[in-house]
Amino acid sequence: MINENHSSGYDDFIRRIIEHAIESEIGQIDTLPPEVVLRVRDVYEAFMPAYVEIIRIKDNHPKDWQPQKVVPDPAVVEDMSHFFSDYQDLARRFKRVSRQAKNLLNINRQADPQRFERCVKEIVSGSDGSSIMRTLVGQKDEPSK
Numbered sequence: 001m002i003n004e005n006h007s008s009g010y011d012d013f014i015r016r017i018i019e020h021a022i023e024s025e026i027g028q029i030d031t032l033p034p035e036v037v038l039r040v041r042d043v044y045e046a047f048m049p050a051y052v053e054i055i056r057i058k059d060n061h062p063k064d065w066q067p068q069k070v071v072p073d074p075a076v077v078e079d080m081s082h083f084f085s086d087y088q089d090l091a092r093r094f095k096r097v098s099r100q101a102k103n104l105l106n107i108n109r110q111a112d113p114q115r116f117e118r119c120v121k122e123i124v125s126g127s128d129g130s131s132i133m134r135t136l137v138g139q140k141d142e143p144s145k
Contacts, residue, residue, distance in 0.1 A: 010066075013066045014045075014048065014049055014052075016068075016069075017048050017052060017067075017069070017070050018041065018044045018045055018048050020069045020070065020071075021044055021048055021070060021071065021072055022040060022041070022044055024069075024071045024072075025071075025072060025098045025102075026040065026098055026101045026102050026105070027102070027105060029101060029105075031105075032101065032104060032105070033120055035120070035124050036101065036104065036120055036123050036124060039097060039123050039124050039126075040097055040101050040123075043093050043094055043097040044094070044097075046090055046093070047090045047091070047093070047094040048070070050080070050086070050087055050090055051070070051072060051076070051077070051080070051094075052067070052070055054076060054080060054087070055067075055070065055073075055076065058076070072094075077091050077094065077095060078091075081095065093126070096126075097123060100119065100122060100123045101123065103119060104116070104119045104120065104123065107119060
């Protein structure tokens with residue numbers, strides 16, 4: 001949800017930034033199931049205002065700075081995932097949902113409906129789809145076929 005304490009001009013700015021970021025990071029998501037589109041937008045809506053603020057401070061822009069477009073820089077996103085704050089969780093969810101949505105776009109829904117539905121469930125649930133034990137021992141899950 002867009003922050004209710006800001007003006008509608010700020011809300012419009014953030015909506016533009018979010019839509020541009022989704023398109024630049026993932027691509028067109030309108031063909032994905034509505035629950036996935038909602039999850040992607042929710043994650044980006046939480047992440048992008050924080051990301052813009054980090055860039056504003058990092059680049060010493062004025063408090064009212066509103067860039068026309070923002071393409072998330074992977075290095076800055078990675079740095080945010082190491083902060084001991086809410087930024088860490090926001091950055092991790094941003095990276096995870098971006099990766100999952102890109103993967104979902106590459107699955108042929110008709111040819112592999114079970115894999116498609118499994119990926120939809122992972123995105124909507126917020127799961128990263130990996131086994132905790134495999135993560136602990138440093139093994140990656142095998143990609144679904």
